[in-house]
Amino acid sequence: MTTPSSRELPVCTCPLVDSETGRQATVVAIACGDHDACRLRAMGVYEGATVSVIGKRHCLLVDVRGTRLALGADLAEGITVRPQERPKH
Amino acid sequence: MTATAGPERLAVTEPLRVAIIGNPNTGKTTLFNAMTGLRQRVGNFAGVTVERVEGGYRMPDGRRVAVLDLPGSYSLSAGSPDEQVALEVLLGRDEAHWRPHVVLVVADASHLERNLFLASQVCELGLPVVIALNQIDAATEQGIQIDVPALIHEIGVPIVPTIASRGEGIEPLKQAILIAAALPVPERRFTLPSDTAAALAPLQEQIERDGFSPSAAAMEALRLLSVTRGEAHLARVDELPRHLESTRDALRALGIAPERVEAEARYEWISGVLARSMVRRERTLRTFSDRLDAVALHRTGGPLLFLVVMALVFQAVFSWATPLQDVIEAVIATIGGTIGGWLPAGDLRSLVVDGVFAGVGSVLVFLPQIAFLFAFIGVLEQSGYMARAAFLMDRVMRRVGLHGKSFIPMLSGYACAVPGIMATRTISDPKDRLATIMVVPLMSCSARLPVYTLLIGAFVPALPLMPGLDLQGATMLAMYLLGTVTALAVAALFRATLLRGPVRPMILELPPYRWPSVRSLGVSVWQRCQLFLRRAGTVILSLSIVLWALATYPHATVDPTLPEAQRQEAQLGYSALGRFGHAIEPVVRPLGYDWKIGVSIVASFAAREVFVSTMGTIYGVGDKEEAALVDRLRAERGADGALVYTPLIAVGLMVFYVYALMCISTIAVTVREAGGGRIGWRWAAIQFGYMLALAYGAAWLVIVVGRAMGYAA
Ligand SMILES: Nc1nc2c(ncn2[C@@H]2O[C@H](COP(=O)(O)OP(=O)(O)OP(=O)(O)O)[C@@H](O)[C@H]2O)c(=O)[nH]1
Numbered sequence: 191m192t193t194p195s196s197r198e199l200p201v202c203t204c205p206l207v208d209s210e211t212g213r214q215a216t217v218v219a220i221a222c223g224d225h226d227a228c229r230l231r232a233m234g235v236y237e238g239a240t241v242s243v244i245g246k247r248h249c250l251l252v253d254v255r256g257t258r259l260a261l262g263a264d265l266a267e268g269i270t271v272r273p274q275e276r277p278k279h
Numbered sequence: 280m281t282a283t284a285g286p287e288r289l290a291v292t293e294p295l296r297v298a299i300i301g302n303p304n305t306g307k308t309t310l311f312n313a314m315t316g317l318r319q320r321v322g323n324f325a326g327v328t329v330e331r332v333e334g335g336y337r338m339p340d341g342r343r344v345a346v347l348d349l350p351g352s353y354s355l356s357a358g359s360p361d362e363q364v365a366l367e368v369l370l371g372r373d374e375a376h377w378r379p380h381v382v383l384v385v386a387d388a389s390h391l392e393r394n395l396f397l398a399s400q401v402c403e404l405g406l407p408v409v410i411a412l413n414q415i416d417a418a419t420e421q422g423i424q425i426d427v428p429a430l431i432h433e434i435g436v437p438i439v440p441t442i443a444s445r446g447e448g449i450e451p452l453k454q455a456i457l458i459a460a461a462l463p464v465p466e467r468r469f470t471l472p473s474d475t476a477a478a479l480a481p482l483q484e485q486i487e488r489d490g491f492s493p494s495a496a497a498m499e500a501l502r503l504l505s506v507t508r509g510e511a512h513l514a515r516v517d518e519l520p521r522h523l524e525s526t527r528d529a530l531r532a533l534g535i536a537p538e539r540v541e542a543e544a545r546y547e548w549i550s551g552v553l554a555r556s557m558v559r560r561e562r563t564l565r566t567f568s569d570r571l572d573a574v575a576l577h578r579t580g581g582p583l584l585f586l587v588v589m590a591l592v593f594q595a596v597f598s599w600a601t602p603l604q605d606v607i608e609a610v611i612a613t614i615g616g617t618i619g620g621w622l623p624a625g626d627l628r629s630l631v632v633d634g635v636f637a638g639v640g641s642v643l644v645f646l647p648q649i650a651f652l653f654a655f656i657g658v659l660e661q662s663g664y665m666a667r668a669a670f671l672m673d674r675v676m677r678r679v680g681l682h683g684k685s686f687i688p689m690l691s692g693y694a695c696a697v698p699g700i701m702a703t704r705t706i707s708d709p710k711d712r713l714a715t716i717m718v719v720p721l722m723s724c725s726a727r728l729p730v731y732t733l734l735i736g737a738f739v740p741a742l743p744l745m746p747g748l749d750l751q752g753a754t755m756l757a758m759y760l761l762g763t764v765t766a767l768a769v770a771a772l773f774r775a776t777l778l779r780g781p782v783r784p785m786i787l788e789l790p791p792y793r794w795p796s797v798r799s800l801g802v803s804v805w806q807r808c809q810l811f812l813r814r815a816g817t818v819i820l821s822l823s824i825v826l827w828a829l830a831t832y833p834h835a836t837v838d839p840t841l842p843e844a845q846r847q848e849a850q851l852g853y854s855a856l857g858r859f860g861h862a863i864e865p866v867v868r869p870l871g872y873d874w875k876i877g878v879s880i881v882a883s884f885a886a887r888e889v890f891v892s893t894m895g896t897i898y899g900v901g902d903k904e905e906a907a908l909v910d911r912l913r914a915e916r917g918a919d920g921a922l923v924y925t926p927l928i929a930v931g932l933m934v935f936y937v938y939a940l941m942c943i944s945t946i947a948v949t950v951r952e953a954g955g956g957r958i959g960w961r962w963a964a965i966q967f968g969y970m971l972a973l974a975y976g977a978a979w980l981v982i983v984v985g986r987a988m989g990y991a992a
Contacts, residue, residue, distance in 0.1 A: 222784070232353035232396055236542035251572070257788060258568070
């Protein structure tokens with residue numbers, strides 16, 4: 191098992207749309223059309239990436255390593271994330 | 280790897296070819312300008328560079344270097360036509376066979392993780408690579424420290440930190456490019472798990488058989504796993520779909536999701552590299568840009584702010600430019616008068632005064648407005664607000680079946696439809712893109728400004744409506760809104776009929792807000808002004824002369840005892856232009872126009888501004904007194920003594936110009952961008968036809984409804 195994240199599905203996950211604002215989350219699966227998924231991965235939203243929702247409008251505003259992305263709600267529905275523990279301080 | 284597709288040996292006289300590639304908005308264009316001294320338009324939103332832009336420079340030893348600025352891409356997996364261009368050039372498979380000797384990857388130092396994804400793909404193409412670590416200033420500001428030697432060691436290519444916007448690091452970068460050309464080509468720095476690699480091997484061999492180097496074939500094989508199907512440059516690979524499918528099946532049999540393999544492998548490698556070469560201070564999540572966005576992207580505040588910004592722009596374009604316009608008008612009148620005074624009375628003087636000065640002069644007056652318009656659009660682009668506008672408009676756009684991104688080409692269309700249509704290349708869905716192309720010319724471009732301004736100035740009073748906006752500004756805004764709303768409606772129609780299909784979900788990067796650079800703004804405005812002046816000096820000048828001739832010949836034999844004005848009127852009616860005008864009058868009569876307006880409209884099918892210059896020529900020929908065109912129009916009466924131009928006619932005429940496609944360059948660019956050849960022509964014909972029908976129908980409706988409401992026409 192050299193690339194574990196592509197072989198197992200973890201528990202307590204939710205779609206990115208339902209992710210709490212301001213909370214960091216790890217992407218576990220991207221189930222959009224191949225084309226959009228490919229583009230998302232190139233933009234830094236890949237399985238294993240840390241993202242956080244910073245605003246919810248008609249689209250989602252997402253922070254990806256300091257980049258701001260606007261993602262359509264339909265798209266964010268297909269991105270499954272696992273919310274991370276809040277930092278201690 | 281072997282040197283099968285490595286750089287060919289350089290002939291001494293041949294310039295070194297360098298291609299610049301990088302994520303959108305990393306500063307490629309700024310860097311390109313800093314390296315070559317060539318002035319390119321710089322914008323702060325993804326995808327300003329949509330055409331191939333080539334430049335060059337000389338090294339101190341006389342070596343020539345040719346540089347190509349490629350469109351911004353997030354990866355080599357071509358989604359949109361502009362990314363396809365980049366990929367084909369890098370693989371030497373584009374039409375021009377411009378295979379680079381060195382690839383310069385521009386990476387944004389403040390977003391290195393994502394930028395290295397593309398870089399790692401490029402490093403496997405079998406070409407020497409140099410990485411410019413641009414925006415190193417922004418990275419430092421964000422508390423990011425990069426150990427450049429460590430990074431060079433990790434990636435195995437020369438890396439030069441640069442600040443393109445201040446011209447720092449350019450010389451070392453040029454040196455590095457020369458050095459890289461002689462270095463062995465970089466290779467993949469990570470290894471795939473052996474079972475994955477084994478599953479990929481047959482696919483890779485198949486691609487190699489088409490002449491790809493082993494390294495490039497490995498890159499392609501890995502990349503293809505997450506792409507729906509091979510792009511055009513892979514069309515000659517034998518049975519690619521079958522091999523791709525069996526590779527995917529093999530991976531699935533191992534319990535691996537094929538579409539994830541590339542991203543996981545590359546990002547795993549990248550995070551290792553960065554862990555050893557980069558330190559970043561703990562970031563606060565809320566940046567200055569976020570605070571601005573809290574307002575700019577607010578649910579209700581955002582759209583309101585957007586409307587206020589647009590209203591201000593149009594009001595400013597209209598009112599701030601007026602003093603400058605007055606100056607230009609006075610100067611042209613003085614020069615025309617002086618030169619006219621030197622010439623003997625007769626046809627030559629008439630040509631110079633009425634043909635050249637009245638015709639071209641009436642268009643030149645609009646230079647300040649066009650400069651203001653481009654300056655404002657430039658500020659919107661560079662500050663990063665344009666991407667926010669796309670975000671806000673996505674809601675509206677989605678309802679009509681377009682992507683929020685389509686709004687960026689449409690906004691550029693306010694300046695000029697040609698760059699607007701070219702900017703549609705960043706839209707990856709072909710139907711979405713075509714629908715956008717079809718409606719971009721409905722956005723009122725700067726060539727309509729002279730027409731609107733002339734008519735508004737003459738017939739709309741400057742009643743104050745609210746602070747900062749008067750009736751003239753509001754009318755102008757209304758014309759722009761009319762075009763915009765119609766564009767959306769027509770797009771919806773296309774998307775529901777000829778171009779039916781699902782709308783792609785929104786994926787848009789919102790770049791951080793930046794102060795626009797005064798220098799690059801100045802440069803882009805100056806370029807636009809030059810373009811406008813060149814148009815005035817060529818197309819409009821020659822048309823003015825032709826129209827003057829048509830309005831002057833054949834000479835009528837008029838009764839010399841008649842008053843001057845009547846003699847001129849008789850001459851104009853007798854001239855070729857007059858006869859032609861009378862012939863087409865029945866066509867324009869339902870719209871309430873006389874033959875003079877009809878002639879001007881026909882002439883302006885070559886270029887819209889010609890409407891104004893033709894009016895200038897016609898009334899210049901018809902009138903010896905030095906009255907401004909505006910006053911002349913206001914006073915013009917028909918044979919029955921009724922005013923020719925009423926406010927209602929003026930509004931109808933403006934509506935006509937909102938809709939009519941009167942621009943040869945737009946037609947040409949639509950033909951090319953809609954697919955070229957027969958298909959391109961078909962779309963261009965549809966575009967021209969529907970816009971003309973819309974123009975005529977709407978102008979007619981304005982007159983009919985206006986008359987019914989009791990306005991004079
Ligand atoms: N702080 C900083 N800003 C920079 C630097 N280089 C470029 N910029 C700014 O970054 C923005 C984008 O620059 P462009 O040159 O248009 O970027 P690009 O990569 O060509 O973008 P596309 O053509 O859209 O793909 C502009 O506002 C520049 O002024 C830099 O070194 N430091």
